[in-house]
Amino acid sequence: MTDALPSPVKAEPRLPIEVCERVIEAVYDDDYRFVSTSLATLSRCALVCRAWRPRAQRILFEYVSLRDKDTLYRFAALLDASPELGSYVRTLALRGYLHVPYSPAVLFLTELRGKLTNLAELFILGFDDAEKAAKPLPEGEKELPCLPFHRYFLSLLTSITHIRRLDFVGVRFPSFGDFARFLNMVPNLKELYCYRVSWAVLGLDPVCMAKRSSLDSQKMFLPNLELLTCYDMDEQGRQRLLSALGPSLRTLCIKFPNNPPAVRIEHPRVEQEAPPLALNLRSLPCLDCLFCLLAPFSWPDQTLESLRDTLVPWMASSDDVGGDLSPSQRHLYFAPADRSLFKREDYVALLRTIGPVVEAALCERETAEGDLQDQTGGDTDDLPETDPCRAGLVVQDLVDRLEWEDWWWAAVAKCFPTLSRWNRLSVLAIHSWYPGRQWQDHDQTPQDYARLQAMAYLAEARRRLLWMVGSRVLLRGRAASDTT
Template sequence: MTDALPSPGKAEPRLPIEVCERVIEEVYDDYYSFVSTSLATLSNCALVCRAWRPRAQRILFEYVLLRDKDALNRFAQLLDASPELGTYVHTLELRGYLHVPYSPAVLFLTALRGKLTNLAEIYIYGFDDDEKAANPLPEGEKELPFLPIYQYFPSLLTSISHIRRLAFVDVRFPSFGDFARFLSMLPNLNTLWCGRVSWAVLGLEPVCMAKRSSHDSRKMFLPNLEVLVCYDMDEQGRQRLLSALGPSLRTLWTKFPNVPPAVRIEHYRLDVEQETPSLALNLRSFPCLDGLYCCFVPFTQRHDQTLESLRDTLISWMASSDDVVGDLSPTQRCLYLGPTNRRPFQREEFVALLRPIGPVVEAALCRKDTAEGDLQDQTSGDTNDRLEVDPCRAGLVVQDLGDRLEWVDWWRQAVAECFPTLLRWKRLYVYPTHAGE
């Protein structure tokens, strides 16, 4: 009987190591709510055995989350001891109190310089009010009014000039110029996310954002930017950012209404009367912009103003299609509508929001003369002498409704009533169960 039992020294693993590695890979989830748990689990995986360690460490260090200067210093010391770990880092997130003298958003460029050779993405997130309440500063310490950027800070950004994605959320710069100079040092950016970004001083438009007539892309501002997400930014700063971008932009996410942070912004010349900035975005200079995402929050208090800004934004977008350089076909352009957050809306409430939006969207996306001609032919009964022409210059997707499967038919019927022309020409698409992250 004992001879039939395997010897402890000859025991074979129950699963091939390749299977174990696939399981380890599935542990990680980059959604913020699950990052901490994922990293803790990967740390435990790295301690199981030598066979598990390489794959667990590679995934563990692919996404590094640093909350304060102490965590930053510990990570820098770890990379000094094990430099190969720095090559695993693909995404760096700095999340915490940023407007403090020892801000990790400023110190990381010095502490980690030259150590993250494969870094591709950086997320710089300030704590929101709930996170600040749950993680108060030590007694006696206070936040600064903005990021503690110093004179030579932009020169340090050359060490990360290769990154492709950058995100700012709840970040305040000393001036708009500091924000622009930060971006200008990252010419390889493909995606830029700006949420509730602000500055203490607007100032004059910085030289680095001036459009140049040269065809040398190295002299342009963010020459490779294809995706821009811009939520709740100061109106004048938002317009400046857009006006500095070139034709490379293909996707734009924006929010209606735009609600800038409630902070006082000083202007460079107080003796000159400041013009009220337009709430609409001017998209005429983006002939290759084929995806426009408009996310909504309840706007009962700014109803007319919000609809007007949406209308003017869409009109300028359609006008850009007349540019010979872009000349995107209607099948290539698509407008995406959805709630920024589904929770504030009941079903009927969001449909009630879409009803006044419908005529605005169709007036901008559909050629008026063609639509009227079709209508006249239908009413006169003379439809044989004239072929109907599709008036739609773009498609429309209503998404991020995040509802249950049994409500699919209800949503599609309710949304269809808001966009009858787009429905008729089969350019309306509704995704009731899809929920954006």
């Protein structure tokens, strides 16, 4: 009977640990919409077994999100108990109520100083109105007018001078000078993102942003900055920031129209004047990528003027001594700020409106016919045409179904005929880094759209016909009355 029983076999793992580690790595997604879910899953992975714990823990602490002072204190205590975890942190996100007495955006420098040796990215993200409504402050607590800076705050920034990326969302500084001095303390920045950034006092131009005549790049303001994003930021502060930057900047992301936060900006000792809506990009000769988000134009004439006055200096900057970009290197990008604000035809109508402004800025003016005849003896028929485009245009983030791709290409090409003719126009109709929201008429097909458009044309034709008939009847009635 004993011989019939199976002999005990030592249990072995079904999968090599290397395969399990690959699966654990695939769990993490750094997209802010999925970070919370990813971190929760990684926490469970770290509790499965000892073999899974090292890799799950290393990935789990790559991105740390702190929402208030209590979570900040708990995380600091954890690092005191296990200092090696601090070396895993690559990204630190401070998201929540920032303008409060115990703001995590100010306290983290004291609590975590020297503990995050490999920190590369810092996100300081304030709640928007919807998040504040969903998670109100405890009764009796109120927000402050701005970040509660203390006298030693800027000196503590020396502990994070090595970071490469910095994000500000919904942050209000005591003054523009405080904002500039914050940036000046992190000179190794390569990427800076500013969304809805403001200040209680604009004040005078800070000394740290003054242009340096020295050839030493380390004495410049943000000498390594390559990418800058400014969405819905105060106009004067945005222009000051751009004017202080140098040839390191290669990519700029802006929005038309720009809608600064609805807060009052005080200007002591500074003359009250209307801020310029256009950005002067002439001081950025190496700027090869200009990315523009487009929202509905509340004031079309003013926004078109701002767009034109921004693009013309950008094109002129390539003619400066410091600029050496060829037309094949320089690109302008258009993307909808929020697709849910548009129907497809509405967005095409917007592109049709800005088309002449864009082509006038991006394409060289044609040589006068008389001048050309003088140079060639009057015979111009056999001369090859030269490409007038000084930059390429990319219309992207349309994020539509495949069946709409041809429609988008045809519609956008009509908005930019010169760029399309010289193959300097690209339309990315179905791809996007950020799928986001859908068009208002997302469920329609091209056939539905064509049918509705035909019906609209027919209704317009009928309206015009009735108007013409009515006008003729009215004229005949007047003529009859005159004869009598």
